[in-house]
Amino acid sequence: MAEERSLNFLEEIIEEDLKAGKYTSILTRFPPEPNGYLHIGHAKSICLNFGLGIKYGGKTNLRFDDTNPVTEDTEYVDSIKQDIQWLGFNWAQELYASDYFEQLYTFATQLIQKGLAYVDDSSAEQIAIEKGTPTQPGVENVYRSRSVQENLALFAEMRAGKYADGEKVLRAKIDMASPNMHMRDPIIYRIKHAHHHRTGDAWCIYPMYDFAHGQSDSIENITHSICTLEFIPHRPLYDWCIEKLEIFPSRQYEFARLNLTYTVMSKRRLLQLVNEKHVTGWDDPRMPTISGMRRRGYTPESLRDFCDRVGIAKRENLIDVGLLEFCVREHLNKIAVRRMVVMDPIKVVITTLAEGFTELVQSENNPEEAEVTYRDIHFSREVYIEQEDFMETPAKKFFRLAPGQMVRLKSAYIIKCEEVVKDAAGNITEVRCSHVPESKTGGANAGMQVKATIHWVSAAHAVPVELRLYDRLFKVENVGAAEGDFKDYINHDSLHIIPNAYAEPALKTGTTSDHYQFLRKGYFCVDKDSTDDTLIFNRTVTLRDTWAKEQKKG
């Protein structure tokens, strides 16, 4: 089943480690900070970390990196857990960096005892100045030479709450002249008199990322700690802590994060979109968040397939959102139930049928199914078809309905346009057609060749529904590379609401499905805003439309 595929560089490393006997099994982790909702970029990391665990018979922990109480919240913890499970993954253990606060405090004191950490009384500004620049070495200050005893006492006082925020920090004593800025005596503990979502008010000092992440990995015996490229310069510090503390040597590896065309992928920017009401929330169907995509109608399968196809490497990338759309179409084509909905109606009267004529026709629920099932649809003398499926003066290569032309009404009769009725202003109000008798499925004339088959809804039986059509959130491909404020590139036309589309009754009364294909229009799902009175559908993605492409060519 699994096709022979080349290994990515992480799989190669793991296979070498396993082969060399370095590990008997692997343990990875997914380490989100609970300060925002997960997006498709996180999905790539989730699929990678959990996927590796599954592929090599190992396990994967979920560990919340909650070392900064002022930005973190349990609301985010809950959404993150839900999103991971929805994607289809199970963690071995649910853990929190905050579980290790006591242990991390002990690690810090060990460093102090070894003369490898010191309490610094300098202000943030002073520390920044003394740090130097990438091209200029930093300088050592007077606090750097404090005695072990003094440092131990001071650090204990920090923990005890004797000092205000920012009054003191604990720094690792490494090398103020290092060409790597992160090695210039990085701050490892800071004072924050803040309420933590899990530890409450037990602590007023919190470890920095660099003093929490690697040690957490080590405590859990994580074998392969996988993160994104921007942490490459942190790796020497990651290794330094492990070496000096003499703890389990977890190893950090980095891969390139996902970037998608026509969207943004930073939590900061997504939060801004939410806070400034450019979207309705984190789960707005236009958002690249997992919750937004779920609401939009994307399936876990399609997201996993996408993450698989984008690959894992170290070079920066910008993935065409078209690939995502391909993945969702491919999955939805297999599972979506077919229904007919007319979005922009024009009335067709079939004059050769008796006044009040009505009958039931059968149409397949999904032609892709191994065993095709059918539903009944009311057909009658008056039906709605799409405005765009009729042209009074047809364009070249237009082979839908036009005066004197024939089309098939899906699962019903072939009709021929005989007359166009207009109002005083010259607008077309109605198209009058004749029908070909015996042209239904199984009829004597069913084999007649027509150039097109169009969808329709019986006028008398149509059910009004609301459709929400989404377009890309941004107007430019590479929002990250665009100059100026990213908000200048927001597509203000990204939501188009059709309050009164006409749907076939089966949509309301028939089998309920999570995913529908509205014939020839796209894939849709029911939105949570639906009420007993009004069904609301989100368009997940359109169908491939070669006719639209043809038209663009002009």
Place this chain on the structure above:
RNA sequence: UGCCCGAUAGUAUAGUGGUAGUACGACAGAUUUUGGUUCUGUACGCCUAGGUUCGAGUCCUGGUCGGGCAACCA
């Protein structure tokens, strides 16, 4: 001016010294009671200059280009 990472069709991603593959996209055609699906075909690529070698996308050196690194963020 320092350090680090990277560079293969339009976009991604393989190729581990021996014929540059794959996917999406594009284009053309076939099939189709969805201009959907499916199928077939076509076009398009190793950043650059040297070097090592019988042979270099791959190894070495220089250059160019892109990205990152100086939050009491992660």
